[in-house]
Amino acid sequence: MSSADPVLERFAAGRSFVAAPVPRVVFGPGAVDQLPAEVGRLGWSRVLVLSTPGQRRLGERVAGLLGDRAAGVHAGAVQHVPVGSIAAAVAALRGADACLAVGGGSTIGLAKAVARDAGVPYLAVPTTYSGSEMTPVWGVTSDGVKTTGRSDAVRASTVVYDPQLTTGLPVATSVTSGLNAVAHAAEALYAPDATPLTDAMAASATEAMLAALPRLVEDPADAAARGAALTAAWLCGCCLAATTMALHHKLCHTLGGAFGLPHAETHAALFPYSLAFNLPAAPFAHRTLAAALSSDAPATALWQLARRLGAPTALAALGLSAADVPEIVATVLGSPYANPRPLTGDRLTALLEAAVAGVDPAALAAG
Numbered sequence: 001m002s003s004a005d006p007v008l009e010r011f012a013a014g015r016s017f018v019a020a021p022v023p024r025v026v027f028g029p030g031a032v033d034q035l036p037a038e039v040g041r042l043g044w045s046r047v048l049v050l051s052t053p054g055q056r057r058l059g060e061r062v063a064g065l066l067g068d069r070a071a072g073v074h075a076g077a078v079q080h081v082p083v084g085s086i087a088a089a090v091a092a093l094r095g096a097d098a099c100l101a102v103g104g105g106s107t108i109g110l111a112k113a114v115a116r117d118a119g120v121p122y123l124a125v126p127t128t129y130s131g132s133e134m135t136p137v138w139g140v141t142s143d144g145v146k147t148t149g150r151s152d153a154v155r156a157s158t159v160v161y162d163p164q165l166t167t168g169l170p171v172a173t174s175v176t177s178g179l180n181a182v183a184h185a186a187e188a189l190y191a192p193d194a195t196p197l198t199d200a201m202a203a204s205a206t207e208a209m210l211a212a213l214p215r216l217v218e219d220p221a222d223a224a225a226r227g228a229a230l231t232a233a234w235l236c237g238c239c240l241a242a243t244t245m246a247l248h249h250k251l252c253h254t255l256g257g258a259f260g261l262p263h264a265e266t267h268a269a270l271f272p273y274s275l276a277f278n279l280p281a282a283p284f285a286h287r288t289l290a291a292a293l294s295s296d297a298p299a300t301a302l303w304q305l306a307r308r309l310g311a312p313t314a315l316a317a318l319g320l321s322a323a324d325v326p327e328i329v330a331t332v333l334g335s336p337y338a339n340p341r342p343l344t345g346d347r348l349t350a351l352l353e354a355a356v357a358g359v360d361p362a363a364l365a366a367g
Contacts, residue, residue, distance in 0.1 A: 022134055022238055023124075023156045029227070031162040032125060035065050035100070038158050039123065044098040046071040047123075050089065050111055052078065055103045055127070058165070062102050062125065071096035077107040079263055080141040080256050086113040093118060098157075104128035104177065105263060112138045112154035124156040127166055129177040129209070129229055130264065131184050131237025133159045139253065146257025161234060163227040171220050173264065175309045178213045178229055180267035181236035182206050182302075186275060187246050188239035189285035190340045198239050199284075205235035206292045210305070217309050246339040247332075248274035251352075254331050261318045268311040269318060269355065272303035276361035277351050281341035300362045314358025325352045 026034055039047055048071045051059035056075040063070035074092040078085050089110055093099075099122040101111035109132060111122040116138055124133035136155045139148040169177070185202035188194055209232035215225035251270060255261045276299035279286040286298065295301035307313050329348045351364055 022241060024158045025161065025234065026158060027161040027231070027234070029162065029164050029223070031160050032062070032165060033065065035062060035123075035125070035160060036067070036069070038160065039066060039069055039098075039100070042098070042121070042123070042157055044121075045069060046096040047098045047100050048089075048093055048096040049073045050077055050099055050101045050107050050114075050122075051075045051103050052107055055107070058127070059102055062100060066100070077101075077103065077110040079106050080146055080260070081106070081109040081113050081139055083140060083142045085110060086117060086140065089114050090118045093120065096120065098122060100125065101133075102127065105130035105132040108132045108156075109139055111156075113140055115154050116151060119153075121157045124159045125165070126159065126161060126230075126233070128169060128173065128264070129166075129181040129233035129236075131181050131233050131240050134234065134237030135241040137240065141257045144258050146253045148253055159234075161230050163223065163230045166226050166230055167221050167223070169220075171217055172310060174216050174220070174229070175213055175306075175311045176264035176268040178209050178216075178233070179271060179302075179306060179311060180264045181233045182209050183248055183252075183267050183271045183274075184236040184240040184245070185209075186271070186285060186289060187248055188243040189288055190246065190278060190282035191243035192338045193243050195242065198242050199288075201235040202239045203288050203292070205232040205239070206289065208232040209236070210292055213305075213309055244338050246337065247278060247341075247343065250332055250335070250337055251328070254328055255315070255320065258327070258331065259320060259324065261315070261320060265312050265318055266315070268306055269313055269315050269358070272299045272306065272313070273351050273355040273361045273364060275299040275302060276364040277347070278339065278341050280365050285340075297362060299365070300360055303361055315352075315356045316358065320356055322353055322356050325349055325356065328352055 049059045049063045053075045059073040076088050099111050101107045102125040108124050126133045136150050138154045185206045188198045188202045208228045212225040212229040215222050255266050289298035293301040
């Protein structure tokens with residue numbers, strides 16, 4: 001192998017890194033039944049259960065498991081964590097000394113905001129593949145602007161993963177949530193603060209998720225595929241927690257906060273275009289994703305896979321138009337951040353116009 005081999009470069013003797021800690025994890029079929037013991041281990045006396053309105057019944061089931069330790073169910077979580085939802089959740093605490101978030105990224109995002117603003121810890125029970133539960137990243141939307149940050153104060157005390165809770169997840173949500181998770185892993189592969197551990201987690205998680213999703217489309221009750229997808233989501237979340245995300249995540253936050261686009265669907269539709277743009281400047285990521293997708297053109301292969309699985313592949317289908325592109329370009333270029341390939345207004349405009357139209361992303365590699 002030549003000295004320029006991307007694998008050897010990733011393990012070069014001069015490489016420096018800092019590895020981030022992660023929360024305690026309890027994983028397995030039926031793990032939700034361990035919640036009372038886990039809350040007892042943490043020493044919490046009154047726990048407010050958080051959910052979305054649509055998952056209130058699951059929240060009530062969890063509250064029932066906690067018995068006298070449950071301080072009630074607050075089913076007020078919504079996408080992108082608007083500031084009003086945070087105030088309502090903090091008011092609902094009424095003396096509770098902890099929260100328990102059961103659901104996807106919206107509910108876990110609300111628990112993080114409550115932890116940040118009210119200083120109470122939380123336990124997460126994810127039912128989607130968003131990966132947010134593993135990260136110290138928070139996001140809050142106010143007046144159409146989504147602000148994000150990192151703080152150890154918003155880390156979960158424990159994450160309980162129960163694949164059985166995901167068997168009822170709709171196929172469409174499973175697919176978009178899973179592709180969202182893969183986006184975390186892919187951006188970790190070219191992050192400036194990647195480590196050998198994040199490299200290994202990203203590679204194995206991507207392979208597992210991309211193998212699981214077609215099986216879930218064929219049979220949503222496939223227990224092995226559900227378990228593999230949730231394991232992959234955990235590892236993708238670890239990657240998100242430990243590294244700095246780049247262009248793709250910056251764009252998704254902008255589209256969600258300013259235009260109200262749905263989170264997982266936006267990730268799924270935009271991801272092949274972000275990838276096509278960045279992979280020419282990220283040889284290790286290209287090699288890793290090419291292996292996972294069995295294709296020398298991983299961005300196009302991912303776009304084709306998303307189409308086969310029924311995921312949205314055009315931002316226009318989510319409500320964005322070409323007329324919105326200049327505003328997005330100005331917002332993104334106004335906040336510099338790490339990215340493997342330099343951004344210009346023309347390049348970013350081409351990326352977004354292709355993503356709005358849903359065309360093959362291959363042309364972006366040379367743009």
